[in-house]
Amino acid sequence: xxxxxxxxxxxxxxxxxxxxxxxxxxxxxxxxxxxxxxxxxxxxxxxxxxxxxxxxxxxxxxxxxxxxxxxxxxxxxxxxxxxxxxxxxxxxxxxxxxxxxxxxxxxxxxxxxxxxxxxxxxxxxxxxxxxxxxxxxxxxxxxxxxxxxxxxxxxxxxxxxxxxxxxxxxxxxxxxxxxxxxxxxxxxxxxxxxxxxxxxxxxxxxxxxxxxxxxxxxxxxxxxxxxxxxxxxxx
Amino acid sequence: xxxxxxxxxxxxxxxxxxxxxxxxxxxxxxxxxxxxxxxxxxxxxxxxxxxxxxxxxxxxxxxxxxxxxxxxxxxxxxxxxxxxxxxxxxxxxxxxxxxxxxxxxxxxxxxxxxxxxxxxxxxxxxxxxxxxxxxxxxxxxxxxxxxxxxxxxxxxxxxxxxxxxxxxxxxxxxxxxxxxxxxxxxxxxxxxxxxxxxxxxxxxxxxxxxxxxxxxxxxxxxxxxxxxxxxxxxx
DNA sequence: TGCATTTTATTTGTCGACACAAAAACCGGA
DNA sequence: TCCGGTTTTTGTGTCGACAAATAAAATGCA
Numbered sequence: 001x002x003x004x005x006x007x008x009x010x011x012x013x014x015x016x017x018x019x020x021x022x023x024x025x026x027x028x029x030x031x032x033x034x035x036x037x038x039x040x041x042x043x044x045x046x047x048x049x050x051x052x053x054x055x056x057x058x059x060x061x062x063x064x065x066x067x068x069x070x071x072x073x074x075x076x077x078x079x080x081x082x083x084x085x086x087x088x089x090x091x092x093x094x095x096x097x098x099x100x101x102x103x104x105x106x107x108x109x110x111x112x113x114x115x116x117x118x119x120x121x122x123x124x125x126x127x128x129x130x131x132x133x134x135x136x137x138x139x140x141x142x143x144x145x146x147x148x149x150x151x152x153x154x155x156x157x158x159x160x161x162x163x164x165x166x167x168x169x170x171x172x173x174x175x176x177x178x179x180x181x182x183x184x185x186x187x188x189x190x191x192x193x194x195x196x197x198x199x200x201x202x203x204x205x206x207x208x209x210x211x212x213x214x215x216x217x218x219x220x221x222x223x224x225x226x227x228x229x230x231x232x233x234x235x
Numbered sequence: 236x237x238x239x240x241x242x243x244x245x246x247x248x249x250x251x252x253x254x255x256x257x258x259x260x261x262x263x264x265x266x267x268x269x270x271x272x273x274x275x276x277x278x279x280x281x282x283x284x285x286x287x288x289x290x291x292x293x294x295x296x297x298x299x300x301x302x303x304x305x306x307x308x309x310x311x312x313x314x315x316x317x318x319x320x321x322x323x324x325x326x327x328x329x330x331x332x333x334x335x336x337x338x339x340x341x342x343x344x345x346x347x348x349x350x351x352x353x354x355x356x357x358x359x360x361x362x363x364x365x366x367x368x369x370x371x372x373x374x375x376x377x378x379x380x381x382x383x384x385x386x387x388x389x390x391x392x393x394x395x396x397x398x399x400x401x402x403x404x405x406x407x408x409x410x411x412x413x414x415x416x417x418x419x420x421x422x423x424x425x426x427x428x429x430x431x432x433x434x435x436x437x438x439x440x441x442x443x444x445x446x447x448x449x450x451x452x453x454x455x456x457x458x459x460x461x462x463x464x465x466x467x468x469x470x
Numbered sequence: 471t472g473c474a475t476t477t478t479a480t481t482t483g484t485c486g487a488c489a490c491a492a493a494a495a496c497c498g499g500a
Numbered sequence: 501t502c503c504g505g506t507t508t509t510t511g512t513g514t515c516g517a518c519a520a521a522t523a524a525a526a527t528g529c530a
Contacts, residue, residue, distance in 0.1 A: 015490060015513060016309050043482075053515045054482090055290075062294055066301030074251050075482060075521050087390075093340075094391035101332065155322075156329035160395045250483060250520055279511070288485045289512090310491050310512060477526065484519075495508065500501100 018052050023060040030069050030080050031169045032135070040077040041070065067163060083170060085225060092221075095168060096214040098161040099145070103194060103210035105152025107203045114151035115199055121147050122191050129188050134176040137187075138169055144191060148198065168217075175224045186216060253287050258295040265304050265315050266404045267370070275312040276305065302398060318405060320460060327456075330403060331449040333396040334380070338429060338445035340387025342438045349386035350434055356382050357426050364423050369411040372422075373404055379426060383433065403452075410459045421451060 013021075026046075029035040041061065047054045061078050064070040072078045084091075106114070121144040128136035142165045149158040190213050197205040248256075261281075264270040276296065282289045296313050299305040307313045319326075341349070356379040363371035377400045384393040425448045432440040 018514080044480095055514055058483090059293070059297055059513095062297045063301055066298055076523085077481070087388075090389040090391060093389055097332075097336065105328075153322075154325040154328055156325060156395065156399065160391065164391065253484080277511070290484055293512090294483095311493080312511065471530100473528105473530090475526100475528075477524100479524070480522085482519100482521080485517085486515105487517105488513105488515080490513075491511095493508105493510080495506105497506080498504095500503085 018050070018056040019059045019063075022046065022050055022052075022057055023063055026060060026064060027069065027166075030064070031166050031173075033170060033173050035080050037080050037082045037170075040079050042077060067166075069166070083167075083174070088171075088221075088225065091164070091167065091171075092214075092218045094160070095164050096211065096218065098149075098157060098164055099210040099214040100207050101157050102145070102149035102152045102154075102161050103198065103206040104203050105154055105157070106148045107198045107201050107206035109153045110151035110198055110201075114147070115195070118144065118147045118151065118195060118198070122188075122195060125191060126188050129185065135173075138172050138176070141187065142166070142169055148194070151198070171221060175221060187213075190216065253285070253291040254294045254298075257281065257285055257287075257292055258298055261295060261299060262304065262401075265299070266401050266408075268405060268408050270315050272315050272317045272405075275314050277312060302401075304401070318402075318409070323406075323456075323460065326399070326402065326406075327449075327453045329395070330399050331446065331453065333384075333392060333399055334445040334449040335442050336392055337380070337384035337387045337389075337396055338433070338441040339438050340389055340392065341383045342433045342436050342441040344388045345386035345433055345436075349382070350430070353379065353382045353386065353430060353433070357423075357430060360426060361423050364420065370408075373407050373411070376422065377401070377404055383429070386433070406456060410456060422448075425451065 026035070026041075035041075043054045043057050043061070046057045050057070061070060061072070065072050065078065069081055070078050071081050106118075121140055125137060125140035125144055128134075128140050145165060146158075146162060149161045152158070190209065194206065194209050194213065197209055261270070261276075270276070278289045278292050278296070281292045285292070296305060296307070300307050300313065304316055305313050306316050341353075356375055360372060360375035360379055363369075363375050380400060381393075381397060384396045387393070425444065429441065429444050429448065432444055
């Protein structure tokens with residue numbers, strides 16, 4: 001894409017929308033690793049790229065820092081947060097608990113229209129699996145679970161879970177890059193089971209399925225990390 | 236205090252420290268209700284009060300908005316977030332779970348030095364209870380549980396828990412204002428039990444005690460809310 | 471050449487000013 | 501008095517510029 005197009009597209013823009021645009025774009029680029037962990041973020045460069053002053057850029061960066069996607073070195077450039085492989089188990093713990101809690105609450109508090117939304121995302125997910133499109137699958141998986149969490153109607157849990165899901169996307173992204181996009185079919189059928197459990201309002205079943213789903217994902221990532229470390233040693 | 240003193244104190248100040256000062260002060264004022272929910276926050280007024288430009292003020296406000304302590308009405312002044320009494324149960328759910336999880340993890344992962352810190356905060360808490368100082372008690376209670384969470388060493392849980400504890404301080408503050416600072420002695424002994432369970436690394440006991448502690452607090456706040464609503468109806 | 475020190479360059483943190491949007495005040499007619 | 505539209509006021513969103521701090525380059529000395 002012409003680097004100037006973004007500039008021109010922004011030249012006539014509603015007051016207050018600039019921050020959101022920059023925030024969302026940086027966020028996406030961090031999550032899909034087009035901005036790799038540790039890479040520095042230059043404010044003036046971004047300002048030129050978007051055709052705006054540094055002020056809204058800085059505000060977007062402050063927001064991203066608040067979510068932990070970006071780290072601010074005082075008087076020095078802010079950098080994309082690193083993935084902490086050493087303390088990955090804390091991530092797994094939090095992820096597993098949030099999977100369980102949000103699914104349980106969805107079983108308790110969901111309304112009919114929630115199921116529609118959830119099923120829509122599951123359809124997108126199944127399509128991505130069928131097409132062997134790892135990236136679309138990762139994104140749809142995130143949206144599926146985000147929709148489940150929304151149906152649970154607890155903003156505190158949803159907030160943390162969304163953060164974890166996004167952080168998980170960065171890790172999964174890494175995972176599927178190095179494993180040549182081998183896609184585990186189990187995910188799709190597991191999702192169907194979760195939907196059925198939510199629809200039946202069977203809270204205990206929701207909990208068990210969510211836990212199994214989380215364990216499945218955690219095991220796969222752990223296998224990846226272990227393999228990756230072995231390769232490091234081999235070098 | 237002389238309104239000019241803050242200005243003067245800041246007039247020679249290290250680059251980059253301004254945001255932190257404003258952030259922490261606003262945060263404290265929001266939590267202890269000296270800035271009541273719904274009250275507007277004027278940027279120029281704050282800028283004059285602190286003797287700095289609006290830029291660092293705005294950055295502090297963006298951070299506070301990220302933590303949900305403040306709400307940003309586009310093109311209109313940002314206001315202190317309201318306490319949502321209707322969905323208070325979602326807060327209780329999250330609070331209870333975080334009490335349990337962080338205490339469990341503290342039982343699992345704490346180191347000897349963690350216990351020292353925890354006991355120090357508990358001493359402060361006991362002193363506040365003895366002195367019938369509700370405000371000091373609320374603050375020490377928060378620090379006690381924050382220290383327990385730190386000992387659990389899961390930043391995701393700790394992050395959410397700290398947010399909940401601060402939000403809880405706002406609610407508790409309201410509670411003790413209207414109940415003439417009647418202090419439940421149970422809290423102090425409950426804390427001692429939790430410390431013992433952590434030190435013994437008895438995870439199940441940690442869970443049970445944390446749950447009981449959370450239930451205790453939730454019941455008290457619920458009683459307060461119920462009573463408050465009855466008064467509203469009476470009017 | 472190798473190291474310590476000074477100088478330059480780069481990038482952030484802060485400022486004051488202006489443009490814009492929404493709310494509040496105003497006003498004239500019924 | 502009340503109501504619709506107009507003007508003023510208030511306070512945010514954005515900008516360009518400058519100052520401070522750090523890193524990189526250059527310089528001097530042994």
